[in-house]
Amino acid sequence: MSRPPVSRPVRSEAGRRPNIGAVRSSFAPWNDPDATPLVRFESVTKRFGDHAAVDDVSLDIYPGEFFALLGPSGCGKTTLMRMLAGFETLDAGRITLAGEDLAGAPPHKRPVNMMFQSYALFPHLNVEQNIAFGLKQEGMGKKDIAARVAEMLALVKLDAFAKRKPDQLSGGQKQRVALARAIARKPRMLLLDEPLGALDKKLREETQFELMDLQAELGVTFLIVTHDQEEAMVMADRIAVMREGKIVQIGRPEEVYEAPNSRYVAEFLGDVNLFETTVEAIEHPMAHLDLAEAQAGFYVLDDDCPGPGSTVWLAVRPEKMRISLDPPAADARNVLAGEIWDIGYTGDWTNYIVELPGGKLVRVARANSRRFVDRPIGWDDKVWVSFDPDAGVVLTA
Amino acid sequence: MRRGPSWFNLVSLTLGFAFLYLPIVLLVIWSFNASRLVTVWGGFSTRWYVALLQDSQLLDAAWVTLRIALMSATVATVLGSLAAVALVRGGRFRGRTLFSGMVYAPLVMPEVIMGLSLLLLFVAMRFDRGFWTVMLAHTTFTLSYVAVVVHSRLVTFDKSLEEAAQDLGCTPAQSFLKVTLPNIFPAVLAGWMLALTLSLDDLVIASFTSGPGATTLPMRIYSQVRLGVTPEINAVCTILIAIVATGVIIFSVAQKWSAAGVAKT
Amino acid sequence: MSRPRSRAAILPGLWLAILFAFPFLLVLRLSLSDTALAIPPYAPQIDWSRGLDGLKAFFAALDFEMYRRLGSDRLYFDAFISSLQFAAMGTVLALLVGYPMAYGMARCRPGTRNILLMLVILPFWTSFLIRVYAWVGILKPQGLLNAFLGLLHIPPVDLLYTPAAVQIGLVYSYLPFMVLPLYAALERLDQTLLEAAADLGSPPWKSFWQVTWPLSIPGVIAGCLLCFIPMVGEFVIPDLLGGPGSLMIGRSIWMEFFANRNWPFASAVAIVLLVTLIAPILLYQRQQAKALEAGR
Numbered sequence: 042m043s044r045p046p047v048s049r050p051v052r053s054e055a056g057r058r059p060n061i062g063a064v065r066s067s068f069a070p071w072n073d074p075d076a077t078p079l080v081r082f083e084s085v086t087k088r089f090g091d092h093a094a095v096d097d098v099s100l101d102i103y104p105g106e107f108f109a110l111l112g113p114s115g116c117g118k119t120t121l122m123r124m125l126a127g128f129e130t131l132d133a134g135r136i137t138l139a140g141e142d143l144a145g146a147p148p149h150k151r152p153v154n155m156m157f158q159s160y161a162l163f164p165h166l167n168v169e170q171n172i173a174f175g176l177k178q179e180g181m182g183k184k185d186i187a188a189r190v191a192e193m194l195a196l197v198k199l200d201a202f203a204k205r206k207p208d209q210l211s212g213g214q215k216q217r218v219a220l221a222r223a224i225a226r227k228p229r230m231l232l233l234d235e236p237l238g239a240l241d242k243k244l245r246e247e248t249q250f251e252l253m254d255l256q257a258e259l260g261v262t263f264l265i266v267t268h269d270q271e272e273a274m275v276m277a278d279r280i281a282v283m284r285e286g287k288i289v290q291i292g293r294p295e296e297v298y299e300a301p302n303s304r305y306v307a308e309f310l311g312d313v314n315l316f317e318t319t320v321e322a323i324e325h326p327m328a329h330l331d332l333a334e335a336q337a338g339f340y341v342l343d344d345d346c347p348g349p350g351s352t353v354w355l356a357v358r359p360e361k362m363r364i365s366l367d368p369p370a371a372d373a374r375n376v377l378a379g380e381i382w383d384i385g386y387t388g389d390w391t392n393y394i395v396e397l398p399g400g401k402l403v404r405v406a407r408a409n410s411r412r413f414v415d416r417p418i419g420w421d422d423k424v425w426v427s428f429d430p431d432a433g434v435v436l437t438a
Numbered sequence: 439m440r441r442g443p444s445w446f447n448l449v450s451l452t453l454g455f456a457f458l459y460l461p462i463v464l465l466v467i468w469s470f471n472a473s474r475l476v477t478v479w480g481g482f483s484t485r486w487y488v489a490l491l492q493d494s495q496l497l498d499a500a501w502v503t504l505r506i507a508l509m510s511a512t513v514a515t516v517l518g519s520l521a522a523v524a525l526v527r528g529g530r531f532r533g534r535t536l537f538s539g540m541v542y543a544p545l546v547m548p549e550v551i552m553g554l555s556l557l558l559l560f561v562a563m564r565f566d567r568g569f570w571t572v573m574l575a576h577t578t579f580t581l582s583y584v585a586v587v588v589h590s591r592l593v594t595f596d597k598s599l600e601e602a603a604q605d606l607g608c609t610p611a612q613s614f615l616k617v618t619l620p621n622i623f624p625a626v627l628a629g630w631m632l633a634l635t636l637s638l639d640d641l642v643i644a645s646f647t648s649g650p651g652a653t654t655l656p657m658r659i660y661s662q663v664r665l666g667v668t669p670e671i672n673a674v675c676t677i678l679i680a681i682v683a684t685g686v687i688i689f690s691v692a693q694k695w696s697a698a699g700v701a702k703t
Numbered sequence: 704m705s706r707p708r709s710r711a712a713i714l715p716g717l718w719l720a721i722l723f724a725f726p727f728l729l730v731l732r733l734s735l736s737d738t739a740l741a742i743p744p745y746a747p748q749i750d751w752s753r754g755l756d757g758l759k760a761f762f763a764a765l766d767f768e769m770y771r772r773l774g775s776d777r778l779y780f781d782a783f784i785s786s787l788q789f790a791a792m793g794t795v796l797a798l799l800v801g802y803p804m805a806y807g808m809a810r811c812r813p814g815t816r817n818i819l820l821m822l823v824i825l826p827f828w829t830s831f832l833i834r835v836y837a838w839v840g841i842l843k844p845q846g847l848l849n850a851f852l853g854l855l856h857i858p859p860v861d862l863l864y865t866p867a868a869v870q871i872g873l874v875y876s877y878l879p880f881m882v883l884p885l886y887a888a889l890e891r892l893d894q895t896l897l898e899a900a901a902d903l904g905s906p907p908w909k910s911f912w913q914v915t916w917p918l919s920i921p922g923v924i925a926g927c928l929l930c931f932i933p934m935v936g937e938f939v940i941p942d943l944l945g946g947p948g949s950l951m952i953g954r955s956i957w958m959e960f961f962a963n964r965n966w967p968f969a970s971a972v973a974i975v976l977l978v979t980l981i982a983p984i985l986l987y988q989r990q991q992a993k994a995l996e997a998g999r
Contacts, residue, residue, distance in 0.1 A: 149903075175903030223902075477847060524712035659832055675837075
């Protein structure tokens with residue numbers, strides 16, 4: 042059984058690089074060998090015609106986890122979720138929930154509930170009836186249903202809208218009804234298909250935090266499908282990045298962002314500068330990379346770096362680069378000289394696009410942490426770009 | 439998850455379509471049957487078609503019907519399209535409720551009542567009943583069908599296209615002719631074809647409003663059918679079906695072509 | 704904002720006022736007149752030479768003679784009742800046959816759906832009269848149905864010129880009018896709603912009653928009205944397939960008119976028929992207006 046590639050373990054060297062990322066979290070059942078997963082995808086494959094929408098995917102999701110499937114449209118993330126909900130059949134492999142094989146269980150008998158991308162609210166039923174729909178199927182008593190519906194309405198703050206029909210609600214209200222309807226049955230797991238896709242930016246940010254609070258409050262396992270990397274990074278405990286039916290990396294948001302295992306992941310999450318270089322020498326713990334544009338070459342950490350002579354890619358995030366109008370010391374490493382090609386000012390950040398002598402463009406982001414700047418940088422200025430040895434990641438794929 | 443049709447769906451579709459098409463298929467078979475009896479196959483024959491060609495009364499009636507249908511369908515298409523434009527783009531003009539009531543009532547009005555009321559009108563106005571009265575009557579009741587077809591297309595037509603045309607210097611009339619009309623034209627054409635077939639098919643209203651010398655094909659068929667089974671009628675029916683089927687095929691192929699043409703550009 | 708195009712209403716409005724609305728007044732007037740010996744004219748006539756007096760005399764002479772006759776004649780009352788029965792029964796049967804068809808069509812793949820849709824509309828383009836007439840060949844005593852039953856050693860049935868034949872003819876002729884609005888409603892149905900129902904624990908047959916059926920109600924109403932209203936006034940089907948026992952009001956009007964030449968009486972029957980149908984017609988118009996607004 043092929044296991045998905047997991048993020049490389051972070052080497053902790055005293056004093057220099059103790060942790061990856063800026064967030065400390067103690068919740069990590071995936072590192073606990075005794076923890077039992079709630080859901081296991083075991084070598085799951087789904088084909089549509091010749092095309093494998095999901096290709097031999099294995100994945101464990103643990104109780105209480107907020108898990109995100111992230112990828113561009115058509116990468117198979119929605120299909121994977123729909124197989125768990127029971128809307129798609131498996132061509133190979135199996136899915137277990139709390140140890141039980143779900144094969145053959147129709148959607149209406151699975152203890153998971155889904156929040157649909159379009160919300161799929163029943164237009165002929167009002168808010169209350171929509172929320173009660175799933176409870177009625179269980180044969181719950183009228184009183185219990187009413188109590189549970191009231192509880193749900195309070196939870197999503199829609200008490201005043203109980204008698205409204207879906208077409209009388211705003212997008213955000215519809216989203217909350219869909220959420221209330223899905224969690225009313227107390228599912229073992231809540232599936233969210235692009236839950237915030239239809240909301241505007243401001244509302245989306247608010248709702249992200251609401252969802253996280255709700256998940257913490259209910260203790261239900263959440264599986265979210267999204268193409269929005271920010272959404273996944275803000276909310277999820279772990280992210281699985283998918284590409285063409287396969288999971289390419291699984292890890293905490295900080296891991297997949299700061300320690301991507303491929304150019305694809307590095308480019309999919311955020312901006313990145315990629316330099317194709319050759320390994321010149323390994324001088325542990327450093328690697329010397331050769332690059333025409335950098336006079337003295339690159340000196341970076343030699344994590345996972347192949348031996349001399351191999352071609353590798355060095356990935357450096359724009360916010361981890363510095364830009365300066367003054368030339369650095371003559372023997373400084375990791376320095377690139379160039380000219381400002383374009384500037385994008387976004388308020389909190391300024392993005393500089395620097396053209397290197399060979400024509401390559403490098404992106405540098407600088408936080409606007411000061412209101413006043415001594416020497417602002419302008420178009421066509423000659424600048425120097427530099428970064429620290431631990432700022433870059435050496436990629437072989 | 440769009441599940442395919444279940445066996446229940448397939449059975450109900452098969453039975454339903456068999457019910458719809460059985461009589462039509464039988465008519466076609468009977469039209470080539472040398473025997474007069476519907477249960478006896480007397481061999482393949484075109485004798486009823488030959489008889490048909492010699493039946494000048496029937497041919498005259500067909501010609502009258504066709505002329506009435508072409509004229510009334512054309513007038514009804516103009517009036518019905520105007521009515522649809524008024525209903526969709528007219529805003530809240532005075533008498534709109536009455537107007538829309540008049541436009542759509544003929545759709546569900548029993549034909550007997552329409553026929554009777556139109557006849558009384560022609561009598562009151564001392565019109566000689568004949569070709570023209572049938573034409574007027576048919577225009578009146580088919581106009582509504584055209585209006586429905588064009589209406590449903592117009593409501594989905596993006597009004598901002600027309601506004602863009604006016605922004606670029608068209609007068610309202612020009613913007614309608616140059617932008618709206620070309621876009622709703624398939625619906626207008628469909629409305630015309632619908633009006634044509636309704637007119638070709640009508641027995642009741644024509645019977646009330648027609649006079650001597652203007653016997654339509656359905657009237658002729660009706661009187662023959664009343665007299666008993668005449669295999670000639672089967673032949674007429676087969677020819678009509680062939681014409682309709684050819685028309686439908688040409689129409690759908692043309693639509694596919696134009697769709698492909700749009701896709702290419 | 705471009706100017707509203709309300710002027711487009713002038714021409715069709717005038718046309719319909721003269722050729723559709725105004726004639727109803729004539730029917731009403733005639734229904735209140737008496738039969739004269741020669742046809743036309745009828746008594747009373749407006750004597751325009753006497754001016755206002757003539758108009759008064761005209762109104763004074765109008766009476767409800769024809770309606771009284773209509774009320775006293777058991778035959779017409781029966782015809783009305785049986786028309787409504789035929790139409791109601793025919794509508795229910797068409798719904799029972801048409802709903803599974805429309806549902807099956809909506810569940811086919813889009814390409815197949817369009818072909819099936821074409822097949823539903825196609826009979827509508829061939830002569831109605833001839834399609835009804837085809838049933839004569841099937842149902843008559845030496846017809847195809849009995850030949851078929853003979854093969855199965857089932858005793859022959861004599862259906863032609865019975866109420867059953869009229870009922871078959873009604874369902875057959877109006878089936879497309881039932882299927883089309885039902886299909887339109889079912890095809891629009893968002894499939895994810897059914898997925899949501901399943902996800903919330905509803906088995907497929909329950910989802911049908913909880914989601915599909917309530918959401919197809921507008922289509923059911925439109926289809927039923929579209930069948931019921933014209934069925935009540937139907938003439939050709941009872942005339943060709945029904946016997947003397949199959950009284951229908953559309954046929955009565957025709958007979959009064961063409962056979963008995965009693966125009967005032969035919970008009971009175973027509974007025975009563977129209978009054979009977981006014982409620983369903985208005986209901987249909989409201990439904991239609993709502994659907995068109997929703998299409999916007």
